[in-house]
Every structure is written in structure tokens, then in C-alpha cells.
Amino acid sequence: MFENLSERLGGVFERLTKQGALSADDVRTALREVRTALLEADVSLPVVRDFVKRVEGKATGAAVTKSVTPGQQVVKIVHDEIIAMLSGEGPADALKIDNPPAPILMVGLQGSGKTTTTAKLARRLKEREKKRVLMASLDIYRPAAMEQLAILGTQIGVDTLPIVQGESAVQIAKRAKQQATLGGYDVYLLDTAGRLHIDEVLMGEVQQVRDAVSPRETLLVVDGLTGQVAVEVAQEFEDKVGISGVVLTRMDGDGRGGAALSMRAVTGKPIRFVGLGEKMDALETFEAERIAGRILGMGDIVALVEKAQEVFEKEQAERMMKRFQKGLFNMNDMKSQLEQMLKMGGMQGVMQMMPGMGKMAKQAEEAGFSDRAIRRQIALISAMTKQERAHPEMLQASRKKRIAAGAGLDVAELNRLLKMHRQMADTMKKLGKMGKGGMLKQAMA
Ligand code: GDP
Ligand code: MG
DSSP: OOOOHHHHHHHHTTTOOSOSBOOHHHHHHHHHHHHHHHHHTTOOHHHHHHHHHHHHHHHTTOBOOTTSOHHHHHHHHHHHHHHHHHOOSSOTTOOOOOSSSEEEEEEOOTTSSHHHHHHHHHHHHHHHHOOOEEEEEOOOSSTTHHHHHHHHHHHHTOEEOOOOTTOOHHHHHHHHHHHHHHTTOSEEEEEOOOOSSOOHHHHHHHHHHHHHHOOSEEEEEEETTOOHHHHHHHHHHHHHTOOSEEEEEOTTSSOOOHHHHHHHHHHOOOEEEEEOSSSTTOEEEOOHHHHHHHHHTOSSHHHHHHHHHHHHHHHHHHHHHHHHHTTOOOHHHHHHHHHHHHHTTHHHHHHHTSTTOHHHHHHHIIIIISHHHHHHHHHHHHTSOHHHHHOGGGOOHHHHHHHHHHHTOOHHHHHHHHHHHHHHHHHHHHHHHTTTTHHHHHHHO
């Protein structure tokens, strides 16, 4: 799967956690990652270039909030910029359909979801806005295309223009306009034919239809899973026909929605709706926040990172508990325990957090539980082979010497560690025997 942008940036920024503002160098480094992430999300190259340039200006010199890392800060700036770019003025789903009958022209490549979206939109206008809707298929090329729309119309209870064989697309459009006027409809939707690629014939036909009915809205339907192609398609339809908005389909799939950003950047036209499935109710108003999160591969960065850590630690604790219940406690277990201790600020850190334990912290340090002592113990365990860690009781003098040398410490210290381990393992064994972990469970809860 895709690597999350915040993860990428986390790596980049590991070295520099405590600075006040983002320097030009930091930002450039981060933006290389942003660039890759956007390309992976299928945002087209020219749009990525442009976008990165804009963010660069905003991010350089920006203050880094104390509670987040510079990486997260950059993600936030990128996130906000994507939203700013995607958000249009006013509600996205407000279609111009006053002055009945209002024609809506649906255009796009073949298979982008035009026919499905036409029916979904008709259903929405009928149910939510109580409009009288008529649909007409202008697809005279694909076999059964007209029947497809008629079947959907029956399903959702919306009228379709009766099919007459042998008419041209423009003739059908004119007949739809006439029928909509005579029949007292509020809106009529024209579902045009598509091609696998943009071509002159298709564009010419769509232009003729446009001139015949003067649509109030021309919606470009684009498959949300297409990346680079989306830009060419949008550009072409905007230049040749002129569009008033975009509908992104297949956003229920696992595409990253980069097409949204590309389309918006290239056409300057708002994304109005997103298709989220094949069913007739799977059409929703476009929300910039959701797409931005999707493009960046994150929900809430901070929450996500914290959650991941929590789960990891919980799993580790559970695995250890199972071992302890069986009375198992080898050197690897001990190493995990020591590492856990370090993470919490060492024995001293843990004790100093508790009232009245300051003195004990000092004693612990003397007894070999200082941070430095713990680090030395971890180094000793790390110098052991897998087998030695599993069976520390088998260690001979020569091996001990090798391990101590490997950690750069002396054998006396290794012996102290081994003794400590023996004591801990004994305790674990006793605890383990006490009623199938009943006591241990309580102790660890
Ligand atoms: P057209 O050639 O542009 O008219 O495309 P169609 O409307 O016939 O759709 C082609 C296929 O895509 C059909 O199988 C639809 O059910 C499917 N489809 C359309 N929109 C969506 C969507 O938002 N999500 C999913 N998963 N499938 C869709
Ligand atoms: Mg169709």
C-alpha cells in the first residue's frame, strides 16, 4: 500500500525536532516527499509542480507548533492548501436549475460513469428537491445504451424520453427539450455518448447538442481512478465544450483521488459530486476535507500516529504476559523490559514522577538502575547470539568474555546482569505457577 505522507516526513524530520521555524532547506527536503506523495496519489505532474511551488512559499519561515514535529507541520500546511484549492464558492451541490425546464448536459469518456451518474442525479433532484425530472440518452452508438438509461429510470421512478430509432444526437436533444417543455418538467438531463479517447467527432457532436439546448449546467463525469488522463480530458472538454462542474466517480475504490486536485487546478471548475458505488443512492456532495485526507493518505495525523503506537505497545504487552504466565523469561524478555523502562525515562524518571520517591530514585541509581546502567545492560544482551539469549544459563567463561568484549564492558558487569536475570526469571516462574496467571493478570492489569 501507499506510504502515508506523515510517515515519510517523520523520517525526514527525525533529526530536527526542536526548532522554531521551518528553514528553506527543511521545506525543500519535505517538499520532495510531498511531491512523491502527490504523484502516488495520481495528481498529474504539472499540477504537482505548481502546487509544490505554492506550498514552498507558505511553508518557509512558518512557525512550528510545540506539540507537533516539523513534518506534521508541513503536512498541515499541505493539507490546508489542498482544501483551499479544492473548495469553491458556495455549496458544491447547488445546481442552476431555476427557470424550467433547465437542461443539464452530462459529458465525459466512455465508461466514466455518465449514464449511472445521470440516473443518480435525477433521483437526487427528484427526492431531495422535489423536481420533476426527465432523462434522455443521446448515445446512439453503444448497443443498448438507451435501454440502460430507460431501465434505471424505471428503477428510480424517473421518466425517460421514448426511444426513437435512427435519430441523431442533436435530434434527440431537441426532442427532449420539446418534451420537457410540453410535459412541464423542471429539469431534463442529457446523457451523451462517450469515446475511449477524446476525438473530434465526439467533440463536434457535443458542441452541436450544446448549441441546440444551451445547458444551464454541463457536468464532466470523470473516473476518479484515472490520474494523468483526467487532466487532458478536463482540459479538452473545458476548451471545446465548456463545463460548469465535475463529478468524480468510483471514489468508493481505493484510488487516492488525486484526479480531483488535477481537475480543479486545470479547469478551475468546482467538483460538485462524488460517486461512491454502483447503487442509485451512491452519490454525495463533494467535500474538500475528505478528499484532502485521502490524497495525503491520512485521517488525523496526530491521532493516527498515537493510535498506532498504542496498538503496538498493547500487543507487545499481551505477548509478554502470555510468556510470563508460562513462567518464561529469557534475555529477550528482559531486554524488552529494560527498553520499556528507558522509554518511560528510566527507573529514575518513573520514580521521580511519584511523590515521595525521590530518595528511592537515588538508591535505584546506586543499585544499577540508572539510565546509563540500563543502556549498558541492553548493550550486553545485544551482544549475545539468539541461542545465548534463549538459554543464558548455558554460558561458559569463554563465551562470557566474548559477549562482554562485544559490548565493550567487563565480565563482572555481565555476571551482575545474569544474576539479575536469574532472580527475575525465578520470580516470573513463581508468579506463573500461582493459579494460571491469576495473580500476574492482576499485577499487569
Ligand atoms: P458511461 O459509459 O460513462 O455511461 O458509464 P456507465 O454509467 O455505464 O458506468 C460504467 C460502469 O461503472 C458501470 O458498471 C457502473 O455501474 C460503474 N460505475 C459508475 N459509477 C460508479 C461509482 O461511483 N462507483 C463504482 N464502483 N462503479 C461505478
Ligand atoms: Mg453511458
